[in-house]
Amino acid sequence: MLQEMISKTVVMEAAEQFKHVLPCNDENIQLMKKALILYRQDSVYRVKALDGQTASAYVQDVVPVKVTIDLSAVTKSSCSCPSKKICRHVLAVYLYLYAQYERLGTFTEYWKEQRQSLDRQLLVNQLRRKPDEGVQTLEGWVRFFKSEFSLWEQQTPKGQQTMQYLYYGYYSALKKRTPTEPELKKIYQIHAALATWLAMHTLIEKGRIDPEKDFYSLNPYVEQLMDTIYGSIDELKTYALSFALDPFLEKTPGVVRELLLKEDIFQYERLRVFGEIWSALLARPKWLKEELDVLQQLNGSPEIQFGRLHLEFLLKNDDVMFEQADTFSPDILPYMFQWLGIMTAKKDWKRLKKWYEHLEPLVEGFCKLDKPYRDIRDVLSEFFLFLGDYSKNANDEHLYERYCKKCLPYTFTEYSHFLYSRKRFIEWMEIHSLVGFTIAEIGQNALKDIAAEAPEALLPSYHREISELIEQRNRSAYNEAVSYLKKLRTFYRKLKKQDVWKRYMEQLTARHKRLRAFQEELKKGKLIDGES
Template identity: 30%
Template sequence: MSGIPEGYLEPLQYFSDYMRERLAPDVQEDANVVQKGLHLYRQGAVTSVKLDRGLAAAAVQDVAPVKVTLDLDLPPMSECTCPGDGICRHITAAFFQLLSYERSVAEWVDAWRKPLKEKQAAKSWGLERAKDLLKTAGLIKPNYSQWVNTFRESFDLIMRGQGDPKPHVIPDLFETYYRRLKAGAPLKQEWKNLYFLVASIVSFIKLLELSHDLGHDEETVNKQYRDLFQMSMNDITKLSDSISVQALPFDFDDFIEQLKDETNALLASDYMIEYDRIHLYCLLWTRLFKKKNWREEQLIEHLKNYDRSLAQTVAIIHLHLLLKNDDEAMTLIKSCAENITPYFFYWMDLLTEGKEWLRMDPYLTEFVARIRAFLALEGDYYACRDFTRMVLQSALPFCAETRRTELFEKALYEMLPYSFREYEDFLFEKKDFAKWMELQTYIGLKMESLSKGQIKVLQDEAPELLLPLYHQAVQLHIDVKNREHYQEAVRKLKKLRTLYKKMKRVEEWEEFLELLMMRTKRLRAFHEECKRGKLIDA
């Protein structure tokens, strides 16, 4: 074959992209597949290449000959007659052969290996540069400005010293950068936590700036280095909690006061990962920046800005809450759209922690009123389920302590269908069986869905609710029209008879059975099972 027909060029590119994404150069197994496939291709082991309707068929002469079919439109459907799974060396060899008709295989392999080479080069470069600071470990005197300048300069040097880094290189560079910070930590233990707290906050903000400057979208960040933000947040949470419960040296005050000014960068509207940024801001002003005058000054600064972003609005509400200005906080909350809803979690958890139930009541009530509209915006089922679990976890302590079960039930109702299981359990434990059955009807309950324990409780306390379920189950088994299901229908009929007798409605049972026998008179096998089960006379 001298070349690829024009109609196959785009599918070939699609297949090429698929191979590049599925085979990772830093995974030894994938690297072996590419190396062996390349060897087979270069040996000329791939022959009889044919193209037909989006498929490329080829023979590959290995230790044993195999046949390969590449599906250029649906790459995962590609097949090889060898016993291997997924992308094997034969599929890879056939791909290289097909690719060679249009472009250089060597260039494809080099481009595929490039990310690994870049990561290794960046890591080794960063490690070499980091050695310079190891000599000064512990010699930096506690000085806030000097610390921050060192962090920022080190970040720029390591992360951007060789130009704008590719997304996949950022984790390795950041690891080197952070190792460098550790080398410069103070020797005195009491200063180490504060040093690392300042380092983590500055690093978090610098990473935000980097992703913004490089134009990385949310998908790129999530895929390549979102865990760096999460790691920094975890460190900041632990360090701020640790520092906040200690008796701090007087010298710390100036450091913490200067550190609070850094937090405004977390509210910048240009940055992504909005929820994490706002959460971090709220956490710091709750745990670390506790002085009333600091919070009042910060609130005044934010209130000066009339054209506020969501982040700034949440910050104002949070500061109002910390200052116990609940009326002002609620007024602002009520003026906000549905996108304010997820931030209630932090406020409710904070009030729960302090057991401030009276203050929490209006926040939770407003939150519950917003749930359904927010879930309609979210859309994704799994995200909605996660949200549901978080709501119940936040609301339960308050509702249990204040006995506001009606508010808890309203939350469960507003979150349907995502709260179905929890709402079902709530109603059953409450013994509100009528409403429980309405809920079951909503999702199309079948007899088989009930546990033995539920059936027993209903038999004792609300047998009338089981009647329609047993009737439905009997009819479904009869409709299958085989001996096994007829036998199951008879078993269900016996239980139905027991229920009617318990409810002293024997005449209704007899009328139903007589009508059932008339409707099924052509089903001889079913009648035989009814006789065997002594439902009717032999």
Template identity: 30%
Template sequence: MEETELLHAFSEELRELLNPNAVEDAKLVQKGLILYRQGLVQQVTIEDRTVTAVVQDVTPVKVLLDLDFAGLSECSCPTEGLCRHQLAVFFSAFSKVSSVSDWVSDWREPIREQKSAAGWGMQTAKDLIKANGVLQPDYGRWVHSFEVSFDTLLASKQHTSPYVIPELFGIYERRLHASAPVEQEWRLLYELVGIVVSFRKLAALSERLGHDEATVKRAYLHVFHNLMEDTEELAVKIGVQSLPFAFDEFIERLKDDAYALLTCASGLEYERIYLYRLLWVHFFKKKPWREEELLKIHAGLKGLQDWENPLPLMAAGVHLNLLVGDDERALELVGLFSAAEIAPYMVYWIDYLSGLKAWRRVGPVIELFLQKVKPYLEALAGYHSCAAFVRNALRAVAPYCAESDRLDVYERALLAMLPYSFGEYEYLLFERGQFDRWGELQAFVGLDFYELPKERLKAVEKEQPEVLLAMLHQTAQREIDQKNRASYRMAVRHLKKLRTLYKKLKRVDDWQYFLDTLMERTKRLRAFHEECRRSKLIEG
């Protein structure tokens, strides 16, 4: 990937991490901008997918930006996580390939546009409430009211900025609630229908306006996620009641609207499938309904055009087959997907079957998931996205492993999801006293000896000191390769620790052979040899 692409990808990751509506984040960006504009960022170097620089703040600090994983960026200041110095260095590097002012302006866009939309939206909503009043139970009237209100508030303009959609949708929701039936049971159903219709309309509007995935994520993806959370809560509340016969017609028509979630747009696949699954788990519970829906999905797949994406309908087919207990067919369908397509959906099904305590059923799903998770993580962009996915996946797999006494499956999951599962795997190996494998894991992720917790190192040195030898050799060599005085002094520090361990293991001859070989190999590095003599590692 070229330097320009790397910096643009890094800039997108920062957009995800920084919320323009959060006071602390706004201050952080402002402080970084001041440092950059005052010309305090110096010695900027972009190479090996990193940016290094020095920021002349009150005291000079060294900054390293990891362009692949923003979360691995470092600064020598005491601030934990993202700091003003890292922002300043980003602005300095980004200025070489694009406009910093445009980046900051785009990042701040939501605040400006939300304010301008609020006044117009509130007046329109008041007019709609006067026109509609409280709506009595009538599915057709409900849907018509939702659609008219939605189109008036959100879809009446030729071009709607993505940043005003959350504000306008909030006004639309308040208007929807104001017309809800008074009776509790009808109110709950009304709100559930409203969510399904609104979700479908918003997904279709997003596509019509040409908002790409990154734009939706930045501006209003949270609106879809809020609707998903509200759906789960409502469906559970309605599902525990015995449904009146008067609901039958509403449920039939709501099933059609739920099916439309799968076909209403080409984007927002994950969110549309998620909402569809929620409804069929918590609300449409009768087996005949589910079997009938499977036939509908099968017919829908047969009728798809070549250019239409079959994934939503196929994922729905997997889901319904699991609900009716046909696991063999469900797993057969999963096998037709690529890892990048199906892996994110499998975590939900593992959770669902675990919730039923159907341990025999969940095992094969986990096995198939472990075959697909590594390719999925390789295809998924961004360290934070991968780390969040792995946390959810491990949480889903853990109950089965505990209940079935299958720690081997959990360990295979940890291995498959490295490096994002490093923290959990490191803890597991250490607690089980598998220090040799613990050491191999540290070497795999490339951590230096003195980056590791001291209490861990003391315990390993006491129980299995030979594990630390390879780590110290590796760390010392890295320092020598830096070829500067400071790194030579660190290398000598590691070598002295190595000498102590070799003596403790009664392997003095091995130490001497290694040291002689090292001195011969580095004989041209006079500064390194001087540091070795100064510390009395070798004779003068």
């Protein structure tokens, strides 16, 4: 029996793990509700103990999934569903096991204690420290952020110093001190998010968070911080920023630079935030030149190199960037989308023309990188959205087509659409044949359009398909070949090339005269007479 294989002690101790791995926040409350529904609907079945600490089970959800739960380390549990984190299915199986020994209410109450305790402590902190009176300054905010982090570290056990606790404890405390003035509020929200991001790196440096092991658990919180930063910037754009914000903005570069100089983890996200803040809030020539001077003095890490390039871009020193283009690794391509996006939004087609002319070798190099097909395809797909916007507005189809050709096969979709929309059907059929499309795999609507506009474009594909079917040497293939031959005959009649069709059929029947079954199918299809 299950109880004989897995002891109550093992199951109860796992509750402590779930309490830490799934802190009682809004997201995990919804997860717990879904797991409870699955359990109460008897969706957990075929539960089998594998040893004293692991069990397997099936959960009937939209589709059945298989779960293997490890009670000694619940994060190592697995589920056949797509989720990469602990999912509702794993949790539902645990609830099933827990219910074998205790009522579920005991577990859920124990789990909720964590949130109640945290909420009480946050309330005590707020009551103990009243908001500062008087003038708000960025220096004052930074002092508050640092003191609040020190207090959070003191009050949070080392085992609980995770990103979840940082976000719902430390960051929540920062948000409660948000100023009420609209513009100041948005600047504060940006800096509170940056402070939390930097605090995460502090925990990494202290060994409390493992950047590789914990990457997927960190990712959703970093995304939420980015959403806050971007959302605040978007709202600030609706204001004509007053000079009263200058003291805050003048000192913001130092904070943004601190995030830029962090290493390894979330590099792409850090560069995006650096670029967005400088582009939207700090793009004054004086500030740009001062920051560029600072970065020129620092060692040339990839982050610093990007920072310099971004400032040169905002200063419109494109020639300086193009001079360095030969030294760029093709890996930089996705980081350039921020710049392409800015120029596209401003409809600066003249500037973009020079950019696209200089980017060709870099894009070609990116296509040759030793990366999975999907990784290269995803980046080029985004690049061609920008390029397509430029091509349409600048009426520069030649450049767009040149890129399409150089980036094949990754740009098959874009080039196919380009050729089809311009009714260049012969070339359209050629690239489909190049990547191995058969007649049957080409949509009927497309075949009808081509047959009406340019039937000659279909001839090579039909000839090739007929030959391959005959080579299969079976009755069903012969039958399909005959149906293609009838369509081919129609195309030759439409093109008024009956003499070519006649010679082709004479050669075809002579070449395959020993294939009796094929000859019979030709007669049935009335492509040859009975005496031939």
